[in-house]
Amino acid sequence: MTDGERDLLLRMDGICKSFPGVVALDNAWLRVGRGEVHCLVGQNGAGKSTLMKILNGAYRKDRGTITFDGREVDFHKPHEAQEAGISTIYQEINLVPYRSVAENIFMGREPRRFGLINWPRMNREASQVLSRLGIQIDVRQPLMKLNVALQQMVAIARAVSFQAKLVIMDEPTSSLAEHEVATLFEVIRGLKAQGVSVIYISHRLDELHQIGDRITIMRDGQTIEERPLSEISKLEIVAKMLGRELDVVQQAGATGFRKRAAHTDGEPLLEVKHLRRGRVLQDASVSARPGEIVGLAGLLGSGRTEVARAIFGADPVDDGEIRINGQRARFRSPADAIRAGIGFCTEDRKSEGIIPYLSVRENLTLAALPTLARNGIVDRARQREIVDRYVRLLGIKAASAEQKIRELSGGNQQKVLLARWLCLNPKLLLLDEPTRGIDVGAKAEIQKLIDDLADAGLGVLMISSEIEELLEGSDRITVMRDGKTVAEFERDEIDQRALLTAMAHGASAEQAEA
Amino acid sequence: MANVGQTEARPARPAADRVVLPRWLRAAGQTHGAVIALLLLVLFNAIFTTNYLAWSTLRVNLDQVATIVIVGIGMTLVIATGGIDLSVGALMAIAGSLAPLIFDSDWGPLDRPWVGIPLAIVLPILLTGFLGLFNGFLVTYFRIQPIIATLVLYLGGRGIAKALSDGILLDFNNPSFEYLGKGRPLGIPVQVILMAILLLIAAWMMRSTVFGRYILATGGNEPAARLAGVPVSRVKLAVYAISGLLAGLAGLIWAARISAADPYRAGEFMELDAIAAAAVGGTALTGGRATIIGTLLGAVIIQQVRFTLISHNVSDGTTRIVIAAAIILAVLIQRQREQ
Secondary structure: OOOOOOOEEEEEEEEEEOOOOOOEEEEEEEEEEEEEEEEEEEOOOOOHHHHHHHHOOOOOOEEEEEOOOOOOOOOOHHHHHHHHHHEEEEOOOOOOOOOOOHHHOOOOOOOOOOOOEEEEHHHHHHHHHHOOOOOOOOOEEEEHHHOOOOOOOOHHHHHHHOOOEEEEEOOOOOOOOHHHHHHHHHHHHHHHHHEEEEEEEOOOHHHHHHHHHEEEEOOOOEEEEEEHHOOOOOOOOOOHOOOOOOOHHHHHOOOOOOOOOOOOOOOEEEEEEEEEEOOOEEEEEEEEEEEOEEEEEOOOOOOOOHHHHOOOOOOOOEEEEEEEEEEEEEOOHHHHHOOOOOEEEEOOHHHHOOOOOOEEHHHHOOHHHHHEEEOEEEEHHHHHHHHHHOOOOOOOOOOOOOOOOHHHOOHHHHHHHHHHHHHOOEEEEEOOOOOOOOOOOHHHHHHHOOOOOOOOOEEEEEOOOOHHHHHHHHOOOEEEEEEEEEEEEEEHOHHHHHHHHHHHHHOHHHHHOO | OOOHOOOOOOOOOOOOOOOOOHHHHHHHHOOOHHHHHHHHHHHHHHHHHOOOOHHHHHHHHHHHHHHHHHHHHHHHHHHOOOOOOOOOHHHHHHHHHHHHHHHHHOOOOHOOHHHHHHHHHHHHHHHHHHHHHHHHHHHHOOOHHHHHHHHHHHHHHHHHHHHOOOOHHHHHHHHHHHHHHHEEEHHHHHHHHHHHHHHHHHHHHHHHHHHHHHHHHHHOOOHHHHHHHOOOHHHHHHHHHHHHHHHHHHHHHHHHHOEOOOOOOOOOHHHHHHHHHHHHHHHOOOOOOHHHHHHHHHHHHHHHHHHHHHHHOOOOOHHHHHHHHHHHHHHHHHHHHHO
16 A cells, blocks of 8 residues: 555445435445555444445445456445455344354355265364464354354454455444454454455444544545544544534533533432342342432443343343332333333344334334223324324434334434333333444434433433443443442542453453353 | 234325325235236136126125135234244134034033024134134243144144044034024125124224234334333234134134034135235235235135136146245235335
8 A cells, every 4th residue: 555546456436326215325435445444434324334235236336336456346246246355244243143153154155075065174174264363263163152252253254264355344343342342453453464455334433543544434425535544533533424513523522421410319219239140140239329320331241231131020030139219129021120110222222122114103102002002002192192202302313203113223213212211201221232333423412311311310220332431421330240240430430441440350351252 | 015004194294206195095005916916806707707796706705715814814913923823724623523512412501502502603712712822822931933833733633623523524404503604694694794893803903902013013023022011922822812713713604604514624724825815915924014904805816816717617736836826926026015
């Protein structure tokens, strides 16, 4: 790569794409050099995913040209792009959980002998591919036995084994904990050293400068800016993505949270003591008062989500106690917890949140249906009233309340799911990664909303992987590690270093990889 | 995909660059493939089939479609939760075999027709409803895949029916009971009236009740529905029970129409007809999307294809092949529309 004339691997020019009623891409362009880690950022709906889908053959472009590796291309099917050397690793890992690691890497092109799969060779080659990425695991074990980070590595190994010249990574770190991200970055640097280019899509702005060489910023289907990352600040990136003035962003801070008065008085609303469940929860304790935002920190697999699920009655508990307003609670199902005034926004919107083919209206009122019905018949007028109110209150952007929720952006889906609980006037809200995978604008709005809810007297238990969100949003932070509560900090006594130390201490890299 | 269960009025908002059709028209449009196919069949028969437009022909056609639709309603509910019910044909045979044992019994009060006939209708339906509940129990508490769970009664159910009727075709002569399959109040077959009432209730239930919405939520995303407080196990138990109840009713109609309990032939292939009706009508076999009116359309189309071929002396084998081809076509059309 030279400064003036870069050695370009990929050149996309004047790309246009329309869907019925929407212009998704309007003269977008992208240039990626050889051996370059190229970051691609933009809010949800900016056109990043559409551009990538056109590149890898999942969509057809309406107009524009694509030059890859010196020749003009137009892939009609994803496997054509793959054969040409373009591999994509999606946000949701597209692998088969029940098959072995080796099978997943070689699926569709297993080495054969006499028409049968040559297992020894396949396992050997799979191990080689993985060890080139610095990973030593038994390739014969089923994929589902691995943690998410390692599954991601398997996906990358699969991509690399196609002799990829360009690897597209769509939100690769969204389900990884901090130290797993470091491993991923090592792998990316390894790819780069081998001359492979990487298009790196991420909502985590902190990562861009760590890993990227250049950045392309998109907004509203257009390419806004391309620059070396060394010449652009995080703040500028946010400003370009949002299309806002720099000083406004500067004033807003890193998150949408403001400094609230801490709520240290009052009787506890939620008390969880010495919770145990199998191996995942070994001694978990956490509490929250009305009007308090309690951050629940921990690495992936620390038991954060499991605590929330146990409180909500989604999983049975072996031992320990949960008290709501001082009363011993034993919820046998989420329905019981909901009746007791608890709401739970899950981490994974797609698999545990939305009902994709139902409308915004039905998704929003799903938990409230029993309260909206008389003799089992839904009171349509009241239902619509509630939906209208919350669509306005949270600024949910949908064509109408009857639009299917799967057609909404991630941020708007999340708002609908929040409204699902808010319309029940809960006492306690369990939020698992409330701003994960949504664009910066919607993120700040949701953070502001969480603040407002706490001000209105709600107790909030907020699980998050984002340090800034925890530090700026929480009145108190409880840290978990290996299913145990290991530390608790008041807001005044915590900084990033102390928090990270508490989260990471004792959880060695080998343990996480095994 | 059409969701006739959701036909509430909503204001049409004109988008900038396209015309938004009124909702009822769009709902019709979503099933238009099925509607057009049906119209073509009717048109073909009107021209080429003698006496097609006669009232008696229509009545025969409705007559035959009624049991498929009644079973199809239950099947649609089960499929909407992401399940399937293979046992319905066998349950029909059980209901049909049990009924004559009750109304032909000399035992005690059963001998009196005003006791025997109502019981001969209620008890078999309750029994098949209970067996449906058993299916639901296998699916929810033992977490057996629906296709396997209902295969149990698909295989075993006919055995129960044979045991009830001693393994023979049992003719009976009981005009009161046979009214269920042969009665014609106002010239309309009883089973057609029952079908219409059940269709209205089911479509209303899917659209307006909490239970109807819970069914779609369960099939659309079960873990999410559970976390939103939907009692998914109870919802599933209920749909399998309803499917059993409706299969029982259809079995009684079938027996009444031929005046016999036939443990071998009663409800034969009914599970496949009902599934095909739902699929052709636009209900997604993956769950979460279902239309009751679509199932009616699907059943009518399949029946019309069969009628058309038979009335033109096409062999049974060919008829089956054509129906199979029609199902593939219908599903492909729906797939296209989804994308």
